[in-house]
Every structure is written in structure tokens, then in C-alpha cells.
Amino acid sequence: MSERDLQPGGREQWATKIGFMLAAMGSAVGLGNIWRFSYVAGENGGAAFLVLYIAIIALIGIPIMMAEFSIGRKAQSDAVGSFQKLAPGRPWVTAGFLGVASAFIILSFYGVVAGWTLKYFVSYLTGGLWSEPAEGYGGFFEGFIMSSAEPVVWQFLFMAITVGVVLMGIKKGIEKANLILMPTLAILLIIMSIYSLTLGGAQEGLSFLFAPDWSVLTEPGIYLAALGQAFFSLSLGMGALITYGSYLSSKERLPGATAGIASMDTVFAIVAGIMIFPAVFAFGIDPAAGPGLVFVILPSVFEAIPLGVVVGLAFFFLLAAAGLSSAISLLEVAVAYFIRKFGWTRKATALIIGGLIFLLGIPSSLSMGVMADFTIFGNVFMDAMEGLSDIFLPLGGLIIALFVGWGWKKAQSLEASDFGASAIGTIWLFLLRFVAPAAIAVVLVAQFY
Numbered sequence: 001m002s003e004r005d006l007q008p009g010g011r012e013q014w015a016t017k018i019g020f021m022l023a024a025m026g027s028a029v030g031l032g033n034i035w036r037f038s039y040v041a042g043e044n045g046g047a048a049f050l051v052l053y054i055a056i057i058a059l060i061g062i063p064i065m066m067a068e069f070s071i072g073r074k075a076q077s078d079a080v081g082s083f084q085k086l087a088p089g090r091p092w093v094t095a096g097f098l099g100v101a102s103a104f105i106i107l108s109f110y111g112v113v114a115g116w117t118l119k120y121f122v123s124y125l126t127g128g129l130w131s132e133p134a135e136g137y138g139g140f141f142e143g144f145i146m147s148s149a150e151p152v153v154w155q156f157l158f159m160a161i162t163v164g165v166v167l168m169g170i171k172k173g174i175e176k177a178n179l180i181l182m183p184t185l186a187i188l189l190i191i192m193s194i195y196s197l198t199l200g201g202a203q204e205g206l207s208f209l210f211a212p213d214w215s216v217l218t219e220p221g222i223y224l225a226a227l228g229q230a231f232f233s234l235s236l237g238m239g240a241l242i243t244y245g246s247y248l249s250s251k252e253r254l255p256g257a258t259a260g261i262a263s264m265d266t267v268f269a270i271v272a273g274i275m276i277f278p279a280v281f282a283f284g285i286d287p288a289a290g291p292g293l294v295f296v297i298l299p300s301v302f303e304a305i306p307l308g309v310v311v312g313l314a315f316f317f318l319l320a321a322a323g324l325s326s327a328i329s330l331l332e333v334a335v336a337y338f339i340r341k342f343g344w345t346r347k348a349t350a351l352i353i354g355g356l357i358f359l360l361g362i363p364s365s366l367s368m369g370v371m372a373d374f375t376i377f378g379n380v381f382m383d384a385m386e387g388l389s390d391i392f393l394p395l396g397g398l399i400i401a402l403f404v405g406w407g408w409k410k411a412q413s414l415e416a417s418d419f420g421a422s423a424i425g426t427i428w429l430f431l432l433r434f435v436a437p438a439a440i441a442v443v444l445v446a447q448f449y
């Protein structure tokens with residue numbers, strides 16, 4: 001976390017607004033914007049998905065993000081403790097427990113994919129990807145993820161770094177580093193999108209991403225995919241932003257910060273799309289190829305551009321770093337809860353919880369290879385975990401929206417959010433009370449039919 005002081009109660013606090021903004025943006029911008037956004041958009045028809053996704057961010061995501069920050073800052077506690085403090089003995093705390101469970105579920109497979117980015121970074125460092133391997137970039141990726149031991153080693157390495165950062169309390173350093181790394185990643189993405197547009201697939205790629213084929217909206221799966229991706233990308237629905245909001249002092253204004261974080265996160269995803277989809281068509285790959293999409297496409301792009309090896313090296317380093325600041329926030333949700341609940345030290349808690357999450361991630365890693373036949377409702381383990389996060393995050397968000405919308409008095413919500421008695425505050429409450437809960441409920445209930 002950023003420079004901090006202790007409050008009168010002895011709790012840590014962000015010293016500056018920028019420290020808080022950086023941490024929250026670090027949490028939001030990660031593998032979700034590049035790896036997950038591109039493959040989920042690719043599987044769900046592209047442009048129509050993007051329109052739906054942006055509508056969900058505006059009407060559901062941003063209001064719930066405001067709600068999480070308001071809860072956290074007011075309660076000054078972790079995801080579970082915040083509800084217990086603000087509404088003792090009431091069922092709202094379910095959202096907190098769901099959040100802790102989501103942290104385990106998401107970080108388990110997040111660590112696997114982040115491990116892949118480390119492998120690619122090192123392959124650009126040591127020569128494994130300096131030219132196209134004999135088996136092709138697709139073959140290279142498949143051979144790697146289908147093997148048993150190697151991806152687990154990279155996953156372990158990534159989790160060890162995450163745990164190390166959380167237990168040594170050097171999040172502050174990581175966030176400072178993000179002040180440079182995130183803009184650098186943004187610049188690199190922009191440069192790569194420009195190159196990608198020269199590869200001969202620009203027209204098809206851009207129309208895939210921006211010219212909606214509305215007929216895909218008749219696919220029932222697209223709604224949950226867009227909802228789940230919006231929550232995942234914004235780090236919403238599991239109390240990560242309650243936890244970060246809890247380190248914020250009441251001097252700061254929430255609405256501006258929220259709008260900034262959400263729009264930045266969305267721009268990252270769109271630029272990633274402009275980088276990926278023209279290349280997808282230029283190299284004749286199916287946009288619906290699934291979770292391997294960026295790992296197969298990007299090496300071809302790096303090969304086609306000047307100094308591609310250096311660009312590839314920088315790209316996977318920056319992506320791993322963006323993944324790290326998100327992983328830290330995931331681990332922090334669980335660690336903050338267990339520290340308070342059991343009174344363990346930060347060090348022991350980070351080691352125990354990080355270790356358990358690593359173990360839970362192993363079946364995800366193996367689900368591409370030796371465990372490919374082990375399925376849950378027809379999904380391999382990793383897909384089942386991602387599917388659970390698509391449900392848990394919106395469900396957590398639903399409870400959070402109802403809590404601030406109905407559990408609090410109107411004046412209380414408006415004050416906690418810094419909106420005060422303004423028109424925009426009234427709109428915010430309307431979205432929290434009616435629009436967000438109804439939309440989430442309809443999408444979740446529709447899953448059962």
C-alpha cells in the first residue's frame with residue numbers, strides 16, 4: 001500500500017489520494033484487461049459483446065464500485081468486518097464471506113496464467129522465443145501448458161512473489177513502481193496496436209471489435225460472460241475495493257476517483273482488443289480460440305515488428321507486473337480477513353493463505369494436460385473455477401448494491417459516497433436500488449434455465 005500513516009485507532013491509512021488511486025488501479029488493471037478480455041470478447045462475438053460490456057460497466061460496475069469504496073471507507077475494516085461493523089447480526093455479511101471465497105477461487109487460476117506470462121518473459125530473455133519454434137507458436141504454447149510440472153513451477157514462482165510482497169509489506173514499493181509501469185504498458189499497447197493494424201487484418205479485426213453483429217445477443221451465455229468479465233476486470237464484487245477503501249481517510253472524494261479508475265480500466269481493455277483482433281485475422285486464427293489467444297497471437301506480432309524480441313520481453317514483463325498488483329489485492333482480501341479473525345501475524349497469514357491458494361491452483365494448471373478428463377459439469381477444472389468467479393462476483397455485487405441501496409438510509413448513502421444531495425447522487429442510488437440488482441438477478445437466475 002502507499003505511504004501511510006496510522007489513524008487514531010492504529011489502522012493503516014493511505015497518506016495521499018494518489019496512493020489510493022494507484023493501488024485501486026493496480027488492482028483493476030491486470031491479466032483481466034488483456035488475456036481475459038480478449039479471449040472472452042473473442043468467444044462472444046466481439047463488438048456486440050463490447051457494447052454490452054461497456055453498458056454494464058456504466059450502469060452496474062461504476063455504481064457498485066462507488067458502493068464498495070463507500071462501505072470500506074466508512075467501516076474501516078476488511079470485506080467481512082465491514083459488514084459486521086456496519087450491520088451487526090444482519091445477513092449482509094454473506095457478501096464478505098463470498099468475497100473471501102472468491103479471492104481463493106480467482107487467485108488460484110490467476111496465479112496459473114500469471115505463471116504463463118513469467119514463462120514467456122523468460123523465454124524472450126533466454127532465446128526460447130527469439131524465433132518461431134519448430135512446432136509453431138500454437139504448438140509451443142500447447143506443449144507448455146499441457147505439461148505437468150513446468151507450468152506449476154512458474155505458478156509457484158508467481159505466487160511466491162505475491163506472498164513475498166504481501167508479507168514484507170512492500171506493496172507501497174510495488175504501487176510506486178506501477179506509477180511508471182502502468183503508463184509504460186499503456187504506451188506499449190498503443191504502439192503494438194498501431195503495428196497490429198499494419199499486418200493486413202485491420203479491417204476485419206476492427207469490424208469484429210467495433211461493428212456489432214447484434215444477432216449474438218440471442219446467445220444466452222453472452223450476458224453472464226459480459227457481467228462476469230466486467231466484475232473481474234474492475235476487481236468488483238468481492239470486497240477488494242472495500243478493503244482498499246478502508247485505508248482511505250474521509251478527506252478524499254470518491255466519485256472522481258471511481259470514474260477515473262473505471263474508465264482507465266476500460267480503455268486498457270479496448271486498446272488490448274485493437275492490438276489483438278487485427279492480428280488474429282492477419283494470422284488466420286479463430287477469435288474464439290479460447291484462453292490461449294494472446295499467448296499464441298502476440299509472439300507472431302512480435303516476430304513481425306522491428307525489435308520484436310525486445311518488445312516481447314518488455315510486454316510480458318509489464319503484463320506480469322500488472323498481474324502482480326492485481327494478485328496482491330486478491331491475496332489481501334483473504335489475508336486482511338484472517339489476520340483480524342484469528343489474530344495471526346501478517347507473515348504467517350500471507351504464507352498460509354498464499355500456500356493454500358497455490359495448492360488450489362494446481363488442478364487448474366493440470367486441467368490442460370493430465371487432468372483434462374476430470375470435468376465439473378462438463379468443464380475442466382480451470383474453466384469451472386472461472387465459471388464460479390463469473391457467478392460469485394456478480395452475486396457479491398448484488399448484495400453490496402442492495403446493502404447500500406436499501407440497507408442504508410438514503411441520506412447515509414449519499415453522505416458516505418460524497419455525492420451529497422445532488423442529482424447524480426439520486427441517479428446513483430436509483431441504479432443501486434433497482435437497475436443493478438434487477439439486471440444481475442435476471443442474468444443469474446437465467447443461468448438455471
Ligand code: PFF
Pocket residue numbers: 027028029030031032033106231232233234235236238240241326327329330
Ligand atoms: N481486476 C483484475 C484483472 O483485471 O486482472 C483481477 C482481479 C483483481 C479481480 C482483484 C478481482 C479482484 F478482487
